[in-house]
Amino acid sequence: MKYIFGPVPSRRFGRSLGIDLFPKQKYCTFNCVYCEVGTGTPKKDLIDFDYRVVLKELKEWLIKNHKALPDFITFAGSGEPTLYKSLGDLIKGIKEITHIPVVILTNGSLLFKKEIRENCKQCNYLVPSLDAGTEKTFLKINRPHREFSDYNRYVNGLIEMRKEFKGHYLLEVLLVEGINTTEEEFLHIKEKIDLIKPDKVQINTVFRPPAEGFAKSASEESINKLKNILGDIAEPVKYYSSNGSVIEHLKxxxxxxxxxxxxxxxxxxxxxxxxxxxxxxxxxxxxxxxxxxxxxxxxxxxxxxxxxxxxxx
Missing domain, CATH: 1.10.10.10 (Winged helix-like DNA-binding domain superfamily/Winged helix DNA-binding domain)
Incomplete structure (x- = not known):
């Protein structure tokens, strides 16, 4: 299959069936130092193709594996899902063939655009990122395309999406030790989170090999410190373990x-x-x-x- 992968173990969403809209290469607005897909040149242009091609693959997978359906269907993989122009139509199509909740993992860089927010409104769980409380750290850790380097516009997009979105709005903060783990940075992150008002904040760190060797996992002390600053809204991401279900025909x-x-x-x-x-x-x-x-x-x-x-x- 070209676009469907997994299910893969997600620390946040159990057994997650992935949809990778950019399977040939990394296609993202950011070039984050911690990215497990590797490094790449940040992109700015939307891409479009017939969403029914993806829908056909998904239908085939669901039929073959109807006895062991995934917990979630997640847009993730090699790029930024919101760069796909027909994302909203694709999610509408998914909801016509299954009740499995749909998740979008996004860096949030395009949420300042109304048409992108409209696409994202179709999902059940929206998980944008906020790894920095200041522009300086934002540029250092996320390394955005110059078209998306306006930090205040980026944060305002997260705020606007929260106002309009009716589903579960979970904000991810990914910590890289020594880059965004100072108390000062944590306090700035809290200021922005108080403005965004997500349902939950998921504190994550580097678990898999990152794009840059200097991107190190945050210490338990750093993770707990941010959790204490943010309060009950925050929860560290836990490791996933299989529930023992079996995927049919997988041999x-x-x-x-x-x-x-x-x-x-x-x-x-x-x-x-x-x-x-x-x-x-x-x-x-x-x-x-x-x-x-x-x-x-x-x-x-x-x-x-x-x-x-x-x-x-």
């Missing part, structure tokens, strides 16, 4: 395709693949060993764990 070439697609989006450990696909680790180890031998994947160490990533063509 042979289909299993190989799903594994390659998943690690092509972002590096994963064997355990993460096992949790998301409900496949025992011994079976996965046998498969990934063959994939490595065939030159399709490679292993590397990060934070004391072995990760798998796809070797690009």
């Amino acid at each position: 042979g070439e289909l299993l190989k395709e799903v594994v390659l697609k998943t690690v092509g989006i972002r590096p994963c450990t064997i355990q993460e693949l096992s949790d998301s696909l409900s496949i025992n680790t011994s079976k996965l180890k046998s498969l990934v060993k063959k994939l490595e031998k065939d030159g399709l994947i490679e292993f590397f160490e990060y934070n004391g764990e072995t990760h798998i990533k796809r070797i690009k063509d």
Whole structure:
């Protein structure tokens, strides 16, 4: 499948079936230092194509796996979902074929535009990011395209979206130790959050290999400090564990395709693949060993764990 991947283990949304609208390359308005997709040149232009192509893939997946449906359908992957012009129409189409809640993970950079907010209103859960309380930190950690480097406009877009959105509005703050973890920065972040008024704030940090080697995971002390400053509205993101469900028909070439697609989006450990696909680790180890031998994947160490990533063509 070209656009559908997973389910993958999401620390926030359990077993999440992903939709990657930009499967060939990273296509994003930001070039965040912590991005698990890697580095890339920030983009500004919207892209459009027939949304029914994605809808057809999703229908096929849901039919094949009707006994083990995902917890959520999430727009994520290799780019910024709001750069897809027909996002609203696609979500409307999804809601006509399934009751599974739809999530948009977005950096929020385009929410100052009314047409983008209209597209996002179709989802059930909107999760924009706010990693900085000041323009200086915003430019340092998110590295936006120059068209989207106006920090105040960015924050105002988050505020306007909150006023208009009727679904669950969750704000993510991703901490990178030494960049946005000072008490002063935390207080500025709180000021902005008080203006945005999200339902919840999810405090996240670097879990997978980042775009830049200097982007380090925040300490537990930093995470707890921000949580205490923000109060009850904030919650640190927890690690996900499988609920033991089984994905139908996931064997042979289909299993190989799903594994390659998943690690092509972002590096994963064997355990993460096992949790998301409900496949025992011994079976996965046998498969990934063959994939490595065939030159399709490679292993590397990060934070004391072995990760798998796809070797690009």
